[in-house]
Amino acid sequence: MKTKHRISDHLQNATDMAQGLSLTQAMNEAARCHLCHDAPCSQSCPAGTDPATFIRKLRLRNIKGAIRTVKGNNVLSGICALVCPTEQLCQKGCVAAGMDKAIDIGGIQRFLVEHGWEMKFNPLEKEEKKSGKLAVIGSGPAGLSCAAEVAMAGHDVTIFESMEKAGGVLRYGVPSFRLHGDFLDRELKDLKELGIKFNCGKTITRAGAEGLLKKGYNAVFFAPGTWKTVELNLPGIDLKNVCNARDFLAEMRSADQTKIAQMVKGKNVAVYGGGSVAMDVATTAKSLGANKVYIIYRRSMKEMPAARHDLDMALANYVIFRPMSIVTELMGEKGKLISLKGIETDWKKPGETSSANLVPVEGTEFNLKVDVFVTALGYQAEPASKEICAGVSFSKKGLVETRNDGVTTANPLIFAGGDIVRGPALVVEAVADGKKAGQKIIELFQKEHPGKKVAKRGTR
Ligand SMILES: Cc1cc2nc3c(=O)[nH]c(=O)nc-3n(C[C@H](O)[C@H](O)[C@H](O)COP(=O)(O)OP(=O)(O)OC[C@H]3O[C@@H](n4cnc5c(N)ncnc54)[C@H](O)[C@@H]3O)c2cc1C
Structure with missing residues (x-):
């Protein structure tokens, strides 16, 4: 078996992605965890991936449960495992670091996602069909995570994406030696199984968000990222x-x-x-x-x-x-x-x-x-982004101004998240925004169609 690249490894090939942990390696890593009561690892993940819970489940050999936690909490958890600066996030406060070295949380997370694929086990489930229709502008991590959240609640979701393929920076920015296109496609497949429609090669232009609302979408999630180079x-x-x-x-x-x-x-x-x-x-x-x-x-x-x-x-x-x-x-x-x-x-x-x-x-x-x-x-917002959403305010830097929750805009039917709100940030933060906006949009749809209950997803 090929061993995992360490940061000290010299790259052989520009598209050569490191091998993940084996079951034994992941179990050994989980066995080192101190199972801290206050779980600093879980507290410091912006997307709420909850390493403390999936590591505990893995230790108890509840592998399906661990996969359910990891994917249920973060639909792009495989990708985050590869691209997150874990030393600044979940691994930062790891107690094991004081005695030896921090638990390889990213490694365990990636193992669980890949093991789920090997087992053909996709824990992402769709609830009964409901009547809301969401349009998502941009298929980067923010757009994907919002789309998944709303699709899992049973609503109809379409993503509009300028580029030929979905993924945003994950596809066209992050180098292959860190995130290979095949890995991205595999994680996207799990989302496609939720029935999300992908309309790639379609750029939403001036007043396009309003146009989508007029066409029958009940809400828009705006996540075009920041693509203009300085x-x-x-x-x-x-x-x-x-x-x-x-x-x-x-x-x-x-x-x-x-x-x-x-x-x-x-x-x-x-x-x-x-x-x-x-x-x-x-x-x-x-x-x-x-x-x-x-x-x-x-x-x-x-x-x-x-x-x-x-x-x-x-x-x-x-x-x-x-x-x-x-x-x-x-x-x-x-x-x-x-x-x-x-x-x-x-x-x-x-x-x-x-x-x-x-x-x-x-x-x-x-x-x-x-x-x-x-x-x-560095990167900045595209000036054209401003023209897409009517009734939404933008800062001088061309970023969307949101309410305190970071995703609600001045237009009650338009939500935003990811780099277009934060400025250049992290994948896991874009995922967190998409998830939060998704929950707000589900609440909005629930208000518009009160008879149906919003079910809360559990992570058994
Ligand atoms: C080269 C590079 C490497 C990076 N590496 C890392 C890393 O290792 N780890 C990390 O955590 N973060 C990394 N980042 C930052 C991270 O990728 C971003 O924070 C994240 O991708 C933002 O997600 P997003 O969904 O907001 O936007 P994006 O990923 O930018 O996606 C936006 C999507 O919207 C589409 N779009 C734009 N306008 C329109 C329109 N009008 N109509 C339709 N579609 C539209 C774009 O084509 C794009 O696909 C990196 C960034 C870059 C540039």
Whole structure:
């Protein structure tokens, strides 16, 4: 049996996903759990996946019960097991870490989901048919989780998605070595069995949410994410082999990766940014056979926003870090990038580590011979998103403004969640928003059609 990749592993292949735990490994891991009364692991999962309960059930060999808990609480629990920064969430307060190391909660969670597939056991059940009709805009984790919640309550749900395939960033952003398309398809299959209709290749445009309500949908869940990349105004930005992380990663997830592989193989690549997305690009470039890969980041290693796991993965794959540096110019020859110019930075006021406090340091100018330059400076809301929903207020940044619950908007029939509300955030937070909005929408449908009771899902 192949063993699970650890963060220290060097990637062999850009699409090679780590092997999951075996039954014995998962049982051994569960056996280390201290079964804490206050369960910090369960308290710190935004989506309420409840590791304490599924680990306890696994220890008692109630495997079906454990699968019911994990999938019943979080319909994308397999995906979350792969992409969540568990060290910042469920594993953060793990008592076992004080004596040895934290329980591999993500590993156990993934094992349960994959074991359910092996057993052909899908615990997601649909209640008797009811009359509500929900339209979901966007098939990322927020849209999928809301759709599942409402479909399980027996209502009719249709997802509208611009792209050819469902999944949002899970399909077109997160690299395959962390989440393979087959795994995503397998988790989507469980949702499709709930009767959710997927209308892919369909972009909802201006006043589209109202249009859907007029067409007979009783509510809309708006979850288009944030797909506009932060642009960089730099001399040479239009040269060949200069691109942004969104396009780079989407190309990697397309059916044919030859173009991107050719662009990178044997070449020097510079990635500009210090977040997890920058690390994903750098690790992917290395796994495609790039010669040298640099991460250039304006602040210090300490301020890098990347998750520890993603940073370690880049380090393990020999990515070279150039913190406290900015790029000032991209140099080209015959329209093609050949090098970059940069300068080191320092803090104007010592101890104050905001970007506004950075200054370039005279005499520290440097040149790097690079063939590819990828910007990874973050994502923003698409300006067009604002025009889709009438009666919904948006912030200056183009994000939806919600009530205190984080999902109810100024239009009582339109709910929103995921990155379009929070700004770039986490998959598990998008799942949590979708779940919460789903519950609100079920309540709304219940008010409109009082005779039918809303059943609460249990996790036996
Ligand atoms: C490269 C990358 C890597 C990441 N890695 C991680 C990670 O490892 N772990 C983690 O927790 N988080 C990660 N994130 C963040 C995480 O993916 C997002 O927080 C999450 O996907 C947000 O979910 P969402 O449903 O709000 O939006 P999205 O996933 O962005 O999905 C929105 C969907 O709506 C569709 N859409 C947009 N407009 C329309 C329209 N008008 N009509 C129809 N469809 C529309 C889009 O095509 C898209 O499919 C990553 C983000 C990026 C960009």
